[in-house]
Amino acid sequence: xxxxxxxxxxxxxxxxxxxxxxxxxxxxxxxxxxxxxxxxANLLVGNCGEEAVMEIHFPGPQILFEQNTLIAITGANFxxxxxDEQIPRWQPVVVRRNTVLQFSSLVEGARCYLSVHGGYCGExxxxxxxxxxxxxxxxxxxxxxRKGDELPFKENTIYFAGLxxxxxxxxxxxxxxxxxxxxxxxxxxxxxxxREWEGLSPASQENFIQNNFLIHPSSDRMGYQLKGSxxxxxxxxxxLSSAVSFGTVQLLPDGQLxxxxxxHQTTGGYPRIAHVISAHLxxxxxxxxCDAIQFKRVDxxxxxxxxTAQQKELHILQRACMDHLNELVC
Amino acid sequence: xxxxxxxxxxxxxxxxxxxxxxxxxxxxxKALCIQEWLKAHAFPGLQDIxxxxxxxxxxxxxxxxxxxxxxxxxxxxxxxxxxxxxxIATGVLDGPAASGALIRIPVxxxxxxxxxxxxxxxxxxxxxxxxxxxxxxxxxxxYMIGFLPGFPYLGKVDVRLEAERKSRPVPVRAGGVxxxxxxxxxxxxxxxxxxxxxxxxxxxxxERAALxxxxxxxxxxxxFYPISQEEFRSLCP
Numbered sequence: 001x002x003x004x005x006x007x008x009x010x011x012x013x014x015x016x017x018x019x020x021x022x023x024x025x026x027x028x029x030x031x032x033x034x035x036x037x038x039x040x041a042n043l044l045v046g047n048c049g050e051e052a053v054m055e056i057h058f059p060g061p062q063i064l065f066e067q068n069t070l071i072a073i074t075g076a077n078f079x080x081x082x083x084d085e086q087i088p089r090w091q092p093v094v095v096r097r098n099t100v101l102q103f104s105s106l107v108e109g110a111r112c113y114l115s116v117h118g119g120y121c122g123e124x125x126x127x128x129x130x131x132x133x134x135x136x137x138x139x140x141x142x143x144x145x146r147k148g149d150e151l152p153f154k155e156n157t158i159y160f161a162g163l164x165x166x167x168x169x170x171x172x173x174x175x176x177x178x179x180x181x182x183x184x185x186x187x188x189x190x191x192x193x194x195r196e197w198e199g200l201s202p203a204s205q206e207n208f209i210q211n212n213f214l215i216h217p218s219s220d221r222m223g224y225q226l227k228g229s230x231x232x233x234x235x236x237x238x239x240l241s242s243a244v245s246f247g248t249v250q251l252l253p254d255g256q257l258x259x260x261x262x263x264h265q266t267t268g269g270y271p272r273i274a275h276v277i278s279a280h281l282x283x284x285x286x287x288x289x290c291d292a293i294q295f296k297r298v299d300x301x302x303x304x305x306x307x308t309a310q311q312k313e314l315h316i317l318q319r320a321c322m323d324h325l326n327e328l329v330c
Numbered sequence: 331x332x333x334x335x336x337x338x339x340x341x342x343x344x345x346x347x348x349x350x351x352x353x354x355x356x357x358x359x360k361a362l363c364i365q366e367w368l369k370a371h372a373f374p375g376l377q378d379i380x381x382x383x384x385x386x387x388x389x390x391x392x393x394x395x396x397x398x399x400x401x402x403x404x405x406x407x408x409x410x411x412x413x414x415x416x417x418i419a420t421g422v423l424d425g426p427a428a429s430g431a432l433i434r435i436p437v438x439x440x441x442x443x444x445x446x447x448x449x450x451x452x453x454x455x456x457x458x459x460x461x462x463x464x465x466x467x468x469x470x471x472x473y474m475i476g477f478l479p480g481f482p483y484l485g486k487v488d489v490r491l492e493a494e495r496k497s498r499p500v501p502v503r504a505g506g507v508x509x510x511x512x513x514x515x516x517x518x519x520x521x522x523x524x525x526x527x528x529x530x531x532x533x534x535x536x537e538r539a540a541l542x543x544x545x546x547x548x549x550x551x552x553x554f555y556p557i558s559q560e561e562f563r564s565l566c567p
Contacts, residue, residue: 023380023389024365025544026475026518125538135479135519137538195338195346240351241476241483243380243387245341253497267382267476275341301404303342304392311393 001118001153002066005145006100009061011221014052014120014139014151015262019128023243023266030130030138033111033221033262033285036310037075040177041115043318044072044092046158046325051119052129052139054151056112060103061145063114067097068160069153070117074177076109076286083169091176092325094160099169109286118154133263158329175324177317182310183283187212187291190280190298190306194249196237196271204231208273208295213257217289221263224284226293230255233271241269247276247284259284279306335417337410340387343377345406347413349384353485353512356423357384358473362548363420364413373412374398375405381548382474383483388413430549432469435516435531437507437554438562439465443530444507450493450526461528462556464488470514472550480518480536480544484552487514495524505530507554518544529554532565 005012015038018031032038032055039049060078065071073080073089080087083099089112095101101114122129122139131139140149164171197205207229216225231251244250248260250270259276260268262285276284277298287293298306336348347364349357361381368379368388375394380387392405401408439462440447451458470484477483493509499522502508506517508525517523518535531554535545546552557565 020377020389023378024475024548025479025542026477026481027479027543126543132479134521135536135538142538192339192342194340195348240353240383240385241474242348242382242385243340243344243346243389243476245344245389247341265477266380267474272340275339278342300339300342300406304404304406307342308393308396 001069001156002150003069003116003153004064004066004151005147005149006062006064008144008146009056009103010059011057012061012145013055013131013133014122014129015055015131016052016129017050018262019126019130019132019138022126026266027126027132027135028264028266029246030132030263031128032113032130034075034113034282036182036282036314038113039314040090040179040317041072041074041113042119043314043321044074044090044177045070045115045117046322047115047117047119049314049318051115052122054114054120054145056103056114057110058103058106060112063101065095065097065099065101068094068164070094070158070160071101072115073112074115075112077107078103078112079105079107080112085169087170088172088176090179092173092321093170094163094173095170096164096168110288111285116153117158118156121152121154158325163328173324173328175321183286186283186287187294188296189284189293190277190303191249191274191295192277192298192300192303194272194274196233196239196251197273199233199235199237199271200251200273201232201234204233207231209297212292212294215287215289215291215293219289221261223261223264224259224287226257226259228257231257231273237271239269239271241267244268244272245275247278247281248272249274249276261285277303277306279303279310337413339406342406343392344387344389345409345413346385346387347417351384353383353473355471358471358548359423360420361386363423364416367416367420368412371412371416380476382476386413430472430547430551432551432553433546435533435552435554436557436561436565437529437531438557438559439529441559443559443562444528446508446526447528450509450528454490454493456490461491464491465514465528466554466556468553470552472546472548472552474548475544475546478517478519478521480546482515482535482546482550482552484514486512493526496526497524499524502527503530504534504536505532507531530562532562532567534567
């Protein structure tokens with residue numbers, strides 16, 4: 001079982017939920033930018049949430065399926081087609097052997113996730129498939145996918161051919177995930193104040209809450225640079241480096257902000273004025289350069305409750321997906 | 331009573347204990363002891379502990395903690411109480427530090443390998459030879475590992491060598507030895523960086539297949555010594 005890359009996209013890498021536990025070696029977690037979409041992609045095809053998925057940016061790749069394969073595409077809408085027929089997102093799809101998946105236009109979102117039943121056989125480094133491009137390890141030889149790469153899958157436990165109707169290129173299975181709650185109000189991003197929040201001038205605090213910030217084109221998997229009216233600290237602070245996290249909003253010396261994303265470094269020394277709440281990181285990961293962000297202050301307990309509710313729903317989804325798949329193939 | 335430390339959230343999945351915001355060996359040792367105590371008292375959902383100069387940060391999965399531990403005030407309060415307990419349990423550190431391994435690192439200073447040495451010498455009005463001598467005269471402590479895989483933050487440099495970071499990061503090659511503020515450090519992999527690069531070591535600091543894949547640990551002692559271009563080339567793997 002495998003797929004091959006006919007033509008690579010802008011940046012296609014294998015990712016999972018991150019390389020957790022090696023921060024004290026300076027090794028960052030990395031992993032999927034939109035961890036919700038990555039997990040759902042896995043659950044839909046009967047995998048556990050921790051399997052590797054392919055993270056795809058636009059323009060996307062052209063992919064040949066060498067066998068009948070159960071796949072799911074979640075996250076951004078890049079108009080995915082199989083042999084030029086549109087296929088649905090957030091839904092499991094059986095694709096016929098020798099069909100080609102491609103992405104024709106950027107409709108919505110910043111990155112999508114392609115899972116395959118069983119999961120990809122990538123390189124697991126320090127317990128994670130996530131591609132660390134800087135260190136050149138993990139995922140697919142520590143690199144983005146290239147033309148001609150053949151990605152094998154793990155063992156296939158389901159017989160898919162019976163699910164394909166004659167002549168059809170693919171068959172979408174009859175259940176899908178409702179993601180409305182996760183991605184609604186896409187520009188409204190919740191934050192809890194950071195350690196240096198109180199040191200901001202009152203005008204800057206006001207600015208942060210009242211005004212929009214635009215995502216700068218130079219933003220990437222390491223961080224989103226924001227453009228807005230410059231902010232200042234009441235008194236200048238000289239900070240020693242200490243740990244930072246996915247979603248930390250730092251104030252740079254020029255008064256602009258950067259939100260640290262999945263590939264952020266483990267430590268930093270700029271004022272941490274805020275932290276994006278984890279429940280809103282999937283939304284943020286789907287915003288693109290020139291999109292606007294409106295920050296909204298959230299109580300820390302509420303943030304924790306939102307996140308745990310999201311995770312509980314994923315557990316329920318996992319059971320439901322397994323039940324549906326078992327019913328269909330038994 | 332005013333506590334000599336501060337605890338604050340680092341988002342909704344992490345928490346930091348700050349011991350005083352200083353580059354100080356005692357505080358750094360205290361942070362290490364707290365890390366050890368936390369490892370020995372690990373709780374379900376604990377994901378990572380990062381020690382920096384004078385701080386300890388815990389990363390956790392709130393859903394797992396909430397499922398397995400009684401947290402009436404929320405997960406943050408649970409972890410915060412644990413950090414306070416760790417601070418008390420690790421007590422007062424007295425006596426001399428158990429000295430870590432002394433690691434000697436060869437450095438080819440200046441020229442192609444240390445592109446910023448010339449400028450630093452001009453700005454500081456110190457000869458290149460004196461800069462090299464000053465940089466090599468101190469046995470540094472590894473205060474933390476961060477920024478890049480295996481990047482050691484070493485302190486403190488001689489006050490005469492303290493140098494500002496560049497305003498914009500530039501590409502730095504693996505092995506680059508730099509100065510920023512009163513710290514010196516070594517780039518283990520190629521990366522953009524803002525430190526003033528005065529030399530380069532042929533020693534590999536990051537080996538992906540090794541376990542651990544990095545060369546230094548917090549508490550190690552490091553001393554640099556100068557080598558020539560020819561020696562540098564002969565030592566390159």
